[in-house]
Amino acid sequence: MTVICPAGELDLSRFLRRGDRIVAGQACGEPSTLLEALLEQGEKIGELSLFIATSFSGLLTGESDAFALSSMGAIGALRTAARAHRLRVVPCHVSRIGPMLEDRTLGCDVAFVQVSPADGEGRHSLGLISDHVRAAVHAARTVVAEVNDRVPYTFGESLHVSEIDCLVTVSRPPIQVPAAVPSPVDTAIAAHAAPYIGDGAVVQVGIGAVPDALLRLLGDRTDLGVHSGMIGDGLVDLVEAGVVTNARKEIDAGVSITGALIGTDRLYRFADRNPAVRMRAAAYTHDAAVLGRLTNLVTLNSALEVDLSGQVNAEQSGSSYLGGTGGQVDFVRAGARSPGGRALIALPATAKGGTLSRITAALSGPVTTARTDVDVIVTEFGAAELRGRTLAERARRLIEIAHPDFRETLSRTAHEIERRGY
Incomplete structure (x- = not known):
């Protein structure tokens, strides 16, 4: 009872x-x-x-x-x-x-x-x-x-x-997370990520300044779909603009799939009794078999740092625990394996006011996404496509998107990788 x-x-x-x-x-x-x-x-x-x-x-x-x-x-x-x-x-x-x-x-x-x-x-x-x-x-x-x-x-x-x-x-207002205001760096990162999302793509993004900046750059796309662990207010803009229709999805056609609404009253009013938005358990949103049925799936996740082999740390910086594993690996693998899809990891090139490179010779924390899973790394200086590349080529490509102030130092490590082959 x-x-x-x-x-x-x-x-x-x-x-x-x-x-x-x-x-x-x-x-x-x-x-x-x-x-x-x-x-x-x-x-x-x-x-x-x-x-x-x-x-x-x-x-x-x-x-x-x-x-x-x-x-x-x-x-x-x-x-x-x-x-x-x-x-x-x-x-x-x-x-x-x-x-x-x-x-x-x-x-x-x-x-x-x-x-x-x-x-x-x-x-x-x-x-x-x-x-x-x-x-x-x-x-x-x-x-x-x-x-x-x-x-x-x-x-x-x-x-x-x-x-x-x-x-x-x-009777109380539910928790709200307003859209972030992108910085020039966030906008530059988004500009390098946006070309990977074409008409008819199915997108997975999180919340934060870079995802918000990216969504603002997709206004000229057609028939985008959404299958994501979470969505924010930016979805409303794209639906109202006719950009997100979910029309080309192999599954859940016409419906945006998510496990979490993280935004403001605007998003909550939009989702209220809206059959075009469906909440699903992680057993569906993050399931490899479900994600494997989607073509042109483009996923965007974040990182704290990436080493020259492509290993991604999204959890811990030194002794400070700042993030988490989350759904990153689930979606990185899905985007990289999707026909026509890509898996993007986005991060600023530097931290601590520009004094620390996020493209680094060695991670300061754990490996969240293995280098065997990584696809594309994006900073404000460009996008490095790593899938199928040798360790030496990965190092060269990552140095190209590192901040110029750190490229010479990183090149010394890259030279050793080139010499050894690993």
């Missing part, structure tokens, strides 16, 4: 046990009211842990002792917790979170989710986030759902009221 509870009367001790492992909806689907209650009440319950993939609410800074915090990376506001050494990182691809919940590798005793109001049949849409929400619900002993009347009703993944143990009613 579902317990209905106004937010001000929520007593989590009725539903949580000491030592419970909680998995919460992420990004703009973050159940803020439930997390606020957890921060207030968790310490009394004791020995709780929370897994959340990303967070933009600003609630999870790691300052509280109400629970132990873990994630697949330090994305969004979770960087604060990482800097405070209060974030436990579980390295994993987005496509693997759901399976790890289902087979109990990643424990989930309680699922915290945010949903829309129900339809006439008692089905709540998952609103702004799908990815691994249903996997968490299936694994959990207890499901606590924040029903927010400000969350759009989106088509795709849903949750029936009978699957909810505690239904907490709220």
Whole structure:
């Protein structure tokens, strides 16, 4: 039987046990009211842990002792917790979170989710986030759902009221992530990436300044499709301009597929009861078999640094954990293998005010995407196509898109690679 509870009367001790492992909806689907209650009440319950993939609410800074915090990376506001050494990182691809919940590798005793109001049949849409929400619900002993009347009703993944143990009613603006304002460097990177996206291409982009800048350059394309782990406000512009039609997709024709809406009220109003937008689990959005059915798939992901062999680090810079594995590898492999497709990794050529090269002789952190998977690296100085190239040729091409101030130093390493052949 579902317990209905106004937010001000929520007593989590009725539903949580000491030592419970909680998995919460992420990004703009973050159940803020439930997390606020957890921060207030968790310490009394004791020995709780929370897994959340990303967070933009600003609630999870790691300052509280109400629970132990873990994630697949330090994305969004979770960087604060990482800097405070209060974030436990579980390295994993987005496509693997759901399976790890289902087979109990990643424990989930309680699922915290945010949903829309129900339809006439008692089905709540998952609103702004799908990815691994249903996997968490299936694994959990207890499901606590924040029903927010400000969350759009989106088509795709849903949750029936009978699957909810505690239904907490709220009315508050969902988390918003405004589009970034691209810098001249971001715009230059986007300009080198844009030629890879032709008419009829299916695009996957994340959020941030470079993806936003890239979308602004696609206004003259026709019949673009969307199959992405996340989408932002830029999609609305391209749909309204008639650029995104999804007409040429081999699957999901006429529909933009995503697992997360990360934007503002403009995007949320657009997605509300819109059959041209469908929310799907990561088991679909990131699945190799599904992605393998798409031709002309062009994927865009980011990096912290790339070494001269093409290894990509998107997670850690020295001792600072700044990113995560996310869905990068899932989409890099898909874009590189798609007939007519490409997989782009974009990054500025320098960091720390121009004093540090992001094209580097050796990575300062882990390998997120292997050099065997990498396709195209893009900076503000150009695009280096690496697929099928020797290590020596890769080094030469990457130096050409490095900042001029660092090319001479990098060339010394490249000379050794040329001499050895590896």
